[in-house]
Amino acid sequence: MRRFFASSIVKAVLAASLIVAIAAGVSGCGPGKPVTPETGGGAGNKVKLNGAGSTFVFPMMSKWSALYDSVKPGAQVNYQSIGSGGGIRQVIAKTVDFGATDGPMTDEQLQEAKKPVLHIPVVMGAVVPAYYLPGNPAIRFSGPMLADIFLGKITKWNDPALAALNPGVKLPDRQIVVVHRADGSGTTYIWVDYLAKVSAEWKAKVGVATSVNWPVGLGGKGNEGVAGQIKRTPGSLGYVELVYALQNKITFGAVKNPAGQYIKGSAASVSAAGAGAANTIPADLRVSITNAPGKGAYPVSGFAWLLVYAGQENQKRGQALTDFLWWVIHDGQKAVKPLDYARLPEQVVKLAEGKIKEIRVSKANGR
Amino acid sequence: MNPYNRRRLVSRIMLGLCAASVVVVVVPLLLIIGYLIYQGISSVNLALFTQMPKPVGESGGGMANAIAGSLLLLGLASGFGMVVGVMTGIYLAEFGDNKFGFIVRFLSETLNSTPSIIIGIFAYTIIVAPMRHFSALAGGFALGVIMVPIIARTTEDMIRLVPTSLREASLALGVNKWRTIFRVVLRTASPGILTGIMLALARAAGETAPLLFTALGSRFWSLSVSEPISSLPVQIYTYAISPYEDWHRQAWAGALILIGIVVLIGLAARFLAARSSLVRGARRR
Numbered sequence: 001m002r003r004f005f006a007s008s009i010v011k012a013v014l015a016a017s018l019i020v021a022i023a024a025g026v027s028g029c030g031p032g033k034p035v036t037p038e039t040g041g042g043a044g045n046k047v048k049l050n051g052a053g054s055t056f057v058f059p060m061m062s063k064w065s066a067l068y069d070s071v072k073p074g075a076q077v078n079y080q081s082i083g084s085g086g087g088i089r090q091v092i093a094k095t096v097d098f099g100a101t102d103g104p105m106t107d108e109q110l111q112e113a114k115k116p117v118l119h120i121p122v123v124m125g126a127v128v129p130a131y132y133l134p135g136n137p138a139i140r141f142s143g144p145m146l147a148d149i150f151l152g153k154i155t156k157w158n159d160p161a162l163a164a165l166n167p168g169v170k171l172p173d174r175q176i177v178v179v180h181r182a183d184g185s186g187t188t189y190i191w192v193d194y195l196a197k198v199s200a201e202w203k204a205k206v207g208v209a210t211s212v213n214w215p216v217g218l219g220g221k222g223n224e225g226v227a228g229q230i231k232r233t234p235g236s237l238g239y240v241e242l243v244y245a246l247q248n249k250i251t252f253g254a255v256k257n258p259a260g261q262y263i264k265g266s267a268a269s270v271s272a273a274g275a276g277a278a279n280t281i282p283a284d285l286r287v288s289i290t291n292a293p294g295k296g297a298y299p300v301s302g303f304a305w306l307l308v309y310a311g312q313e314n315q316k317r318g319q320a321l322t323d324f325l326w327w328v329i330h331d332g333q334k335a336v337k338p339l340d341y342a343r344l345p346e347q348v349v350k351l352a353e354g355k356i357k358e359i360r361v362s363k364a365n366g367r
Numbered sequence: 368m369n370p371y372n373r374r375r376l377v378s379r380i381m382l383g384l385c386a387a388s389v390v391v392v393v394v395p396l397l398l399i400i401g402y403l404i405y406q407g408i409s410s411v412n413l414a415l416f417t418q419m420p421k422p423v424g425e426s427g428g429g430m431a432n433a434i435a436g437s438l439l440l441l442g443l444a445s446g447f448g449m450v451v452g453v454m455t456g457i458y459l460a461e462f463g464d465n466k467f468g469f470i471v472r473f474l475s476e477t478l479n480s481t482p483s484i485i486i487g488i489f490a491y492t493i494i495v496a497p498m499r500h501f502s503a504l505a506g507g508f509a510l511g512v513i514m515v516p517i518i519a520r521t522t523e524d525m526i527r528l529v530p531t532s533l534r535e536a537s538l539a540l541g542v543n544k545w546r547t548i549f550r551v552v553l554r555t556a557s558p559g560i561l562t563g564i565m566l567a568l569a570r571a572a573g574e575t576a577p578l579l580f581t582a583l584g585s586r587f588w589s590l591s592v593s594e595p596i597s598s599l600p601v602q603i604y605t606y607a608i609s610p611y612e613d614w615h616r617q618a619w620a621g622a623l624i625l626i627g628i629v630v631l632i633g634l635a636a637r638f639l640a641a642r643s644s645l646v647r648g649a650r651r652r
Contacts, residue, residue, distance in 0.1 A: 050501060050595055052583065059423040065586065066422045078585045078595060081605075094499045227610040247424045248610040339424075 045074075047320040052080040053087015053100035055222040056187045056241045057304040059339055060123055061100060064332050068324060071331070075320045083222060085184015085210045091117060091307045097321055099307035103189025103210045104286035118355050119285045119305040122328050124274050124342040126242040126265030127190045127300045128252035132230050133157065137169045142256040143198030143291070143299065149176055149237065150195060151202060152216035157235065172235075179229045179238030182219025184210045190302035191239045194290035239300075242266070243340050257299045258291055269298035270342035278347045285351060301342075311362045318361040325356050400626065407623030410616045415624070420586050420602075426613040430621050432588045433602040436503070437572065437628070439590055440582060440598055443507025444571050448514030449564055455515065456522020456560070461548060463523075472523075479516035486512050487577035495581055503589075503596040506582025510574060514567035521563025525556040558639050565636035569629045575600035599625045 051061070058081035065077045082090075084101035091099035092113045104119055129141055145161055148154045154161060158171040181188045189210045196203040206212050220226035220238070227244040230236045242265045245252045254262040263269045276294035281287045291299045306325065312318025329352045333343045344352065418429030455475065459468055490509035495501055529552050537547040553560070578584075583595035584605065590596075599621055606618035 048587075048589075048591075048594055050583070050585075062422040062586065069587075076587050078587055080584045080595070093496055095495055095501055221608060224609045228608060231610060243424070244610060 047075045047316055049075065049077045049097045049317065049321055049324060050080075051077065051087075051098040051100060051306070052082045052090050052096050053307070054084040054102050054186050054304055055081045055224060056084070056102040056125060056127075056185075057100050057123060057341075058223070059243050059247070060304075060336065060341055063335050063339060064328060067332070067335055068327060072323070072327070075324065077324055081222060081224075083181075083183040084186030084189070088184075088210070088307065091309075094309075097308075097317060100304060101210075101307060102186030102302050102304040103193075104288075104305065105307065106209075113309075116310040118308050118310050118358060120308060120325055120329070120352050120355050121285055121303045121305050121344060121348055122325075122332075122352075123304050123336055123344065124270050124289070124301060125304060126270045126298050126342075127187055127194075127239050127302065128242050128245050128265040129237060129255065129300075130227070130230050130240050130245045130250045130252040131237040132234055132250065133172060133174070134234065135170075136251045137166075137171070138251070139169060139171075139253040140165050140256070140262045141253050143194065146255070147195045147199030147202040150178060150180070150214070150216070151199075151205065152178075174235040177233050177236040178214075178217030179220055179226050179233070179236050180214050180217045181211070181222070181226060183221050185222075186210060186302070186304070187223055187239065187241055188212065190288075190290060190300060193288050193302075194300045197291040242270075246340055255299050257297050258293050259295050259297070261296065263296060263298045265298050265300070267337060267340055267342045269296055270301040271345065273297035273299070273301040274303075274342060274345050274348070278345045281348065281351060285348075285355060303348075308359065310358050311360055313362060315361050318359065322356060322359050325359075326353075329353065329356070403619065403623050403626060407619035407621075410620035411623060415617065415620055419588060420597075423609075424611055428617075430597075430599065430602055430617065430624070432585065433597040433599045433621065434624065435588070435590065436582070436585070436596040437599040437625075439503060439592075439596065440506050440510055440578070441568055441572060443503065443592065444510035444514055445564065445568060447508060447511030448518055448567060448571070451511070452515045452518025452564075452567070453522050453560060455519035456526060457548060457553070459519065459523040460526035461552075475516040475519050478512070479520070482576070483509075483513055483574050484576035484579075487580050490577065491580040500593065501581065501583035501595040502593050503582055504592045506578045506596065506598065507592070509577035509581045510571040513574060513577065514564075514571050517567035517570060518560075518563050521566070522556070522560050525559030525563070526552055528559070529555045558642050562636045562640045565632050565639065569632040569636070572629050572632065573600055573625065575604050599628075 058079070061079040061081075065079050068075065068077055079100070084103055087096075087099035087101050088105055088109055090096045092109065100122075102125070105113075105117060110117055129146060131139065139162070142165060145154065145165065148161070155176055157174045157176055163171055189208065192202070192206065192212055193208050196206075196208045206215065218229060218233075220229040223240050223244045226238045227240050227248050227250060230238045230240070230250055231248060240250070242252075244250075252265065254264045257263050272294055273289050273292040276292040276297050277287060277289040285305070287303065289301050289303065292301065306328070308321060308325070312321065329344060329349050333349075336343045414427065415429040415431075416434065417431055418427070419432055420430065421428030455471070459472055462468065463471065487509050490505050490512070494505040494508055498505075533551055533555060534547055537551045538544070542550070578598050578601050582598055582601070584601050585595045585597045603618045603621045603625065606614040606621065609615070
């Protein structure tokens with residue numbers, strides 16, 4: 001029998017902390033965690049920036065985060081992929097240092113944030129119609145047809161409209177299983193923004209937002225979830241960011257652009273769309289480049305933005321954030337190509353520089 | 368059929384049904400553990416314990432930060448959950464035979480059955496939003512809230528098992544009430560209470576939902592309570608819904624580690640319970 005109750009609790013707590021300490025020690029000495037002498041061995045002196053949002057840029061952000069950790073040991077950028085809708089929410093709630101979205105904040109959301117929020121474009125990407133059919137036939141789509149499929153008006157893969165666009169392709173007599181995002185998503189924004197531009201019915205019935213009332217289909221969480229859903233469901237058709245389709249070897253189709261060409265999503269075709277739109281970018285950089293004119297332009301392209309407050313409250317964090325943004329639009333762009341995103345056009349980099357220079361540190365209370 | 372044979376038949380059938388129920392309970396558990404081992408064991412390696420996660424879509428890397436993060440979160444959670452839970456249990460057992468005690472007991476039961484995502488939103492609202500920062504502290508608090516009603520319940524039950532004669536003996540020797548409670552009652556009931564704490568820890572260890580909007584997640588090594596932190600359940604969740612083969616593989620291995628931790632905590636609870644003469648006495652009765 002123990003002598004004293006408190007002592008047994010103390011023992012348990014001591015044992016627990018010992019286990020934690022040992023586990024921490026064991027897992028801490030791995031090669032994955034560089035301990036730099038200048039920070040005194042601990043991560044305590046590092047500026048830790050936290051961001052959350054878009055799943056569209058998650059692979060890119062996570063690559064940048066790893067690269068930046070090695071070029072700039074004094075700062076850590078932690079990015080969590082919770083969806084653009086969530087990212088915007090957390091920016092408004094001021095719980096993160098930056099948000100990320102691929103659908104710009106609406107005027108109401110900007111108002112809700114009270115203080116000015118900047119949209120810093122960081123990369124461009126393509127949203128592709130991805131599908132899973134036996135034999136992986138190459139299928140061509142047109143905008144109005146995609147709208148009809150997502151409205152539930154075209155329900156079969158061998159629909160005459162689809163067959164007319166795809167002569168010589170053997171289309172199965174199968175239901176089309178529509179897959180869309182269940183969470184608030186900038187990828188959704190780009191997709192429905194495009195559908196609304198090419199289909200009056202879509203614009204009237206469903207509209208454009210980071211989450212909409214889908215007439216038909218199954219929901220998946222994040223680009224990750226939709227890609228997984230498509231991979232598992234024969235006859236499925238959904239939309240994902242290009243990198244998710246490529247990394248997972250999911251077939252995706254070409255889409256007809258305003259110039260009448262059938263274009264597949266790729267870094268080059270997205271750049272073409274961006275170049276066409278670069279001259280018409282508004283001052284706040286909230287620009288849509290879907291259905292962009294120009295030869296070779298992929299019609300379902302879009303920017304991804306990092307969202308930051310123009311007035312930063314903490315000198316150190318504000319500086320670290322500015323440095324990171326500057327790095328992303330310059331050196332960081334070198335990492336864009338291998339992940340099949342498209343680099344920012346030169347004009348846009350200039351515009352983004354201007355935005356980053358607007359960031360000020362106010363002497364108000366820091367965090 | 369004479370009454371004796373009939374009774375024996377009914378008895379056999381009922382016994383058979385009981386045995387079948389046991390099978391229904393045990394078989395899925397064994398299947399889950401078996402499948403986890405089958406899927407996960409090949410991916411459990413040193414890197415998993417020593418390395419940080421790799422960027423999205425790249426193979427390799429490990430879950431070192433998630434394992435450490437989970438342990439830190441559990442530490443924070445038990446710091447909060449143990450104190451509040453045990454104190455509540457003492458109150459309910461010793462002073463709670465009134466209307467207020469009834470209300471507290473009812474609320475505690477309700478809290479116990481509240482979906483954990485709601486507890487996560489609660490922690491977000493009262494810690495993350497005002498502090499304007501996701502943090503391990505908020506995650507630990509959310510897990511602690513989940514632990515409180517479980518610990519309060521077991522503490523109350525264990526204290527009620529302490530014979531009145533022990534209390535009377537102590538009081539008769541002139542020891543005042545709080546000393547009696549702390550030195551005699553709690554001491555006698557402590558192995559049972561520790562069992563309850565371990566069970567609550569095991570429950571908290573597997574929770575994902577309350578951590579999504581509190582601890583958030585991190586791909587870096589962190590033991591700071593004021594920063595977002597990675598945890599095993601959230602890491603497994605993220606990896607499992609991802610479309611990447613290598614992350615699926617790591618999710619299985621992570622799940623195996625997590626269930627290993629839970630089994631260890633469970634074994635510790637068993638061990639402590641076995642040492643409790645009180646619990647053994649109660650079983651014999």
